Amino acid sequence: MPKPKLYEFKIRIPPELMAIIDDARGDRSKNNQITDWLWSKARGDHADQLADALRPVLASLSEEDRGMFVARAISALEILSRAGKRK
Numbered sequence: 001m002p003k004p005k006l007y008e009f010k011i012r013i014p015p016e017l018m019a020i021i022d023d024a025r026g027d028r029s030k031n032n033q034i035t036d037w038l039w040s041k042a043r044g045d046h047a048d049q050l051a052d053a054l055r056p057v058l059a060s061l062s063e064e065d066r067g068m069f070v071a072r073a074i075s076a077l078e079i080l081s082r083a084g085k086r087k
Contacts, residue, residue: 013021025033041048058066 021030021033058069061069
């Protein structure tokens, strides 16, 4: 059976983003890490739906309010996570 055709292209990535890719990939190749991220975004999930709904709200806030919102949302998620483990 023939292998599926793969497409190659060059992409310019800022050093800051490349550092994030390097940190996230572990022992995997950069190509695998980027491809997995693209598949994850293309397929979407509930977390993506939530993030998409939050982006315009966060964009409307000042940097200070955005930071407070994110910190409190993370705290709320940690509380929910602990509550789920107690059941």
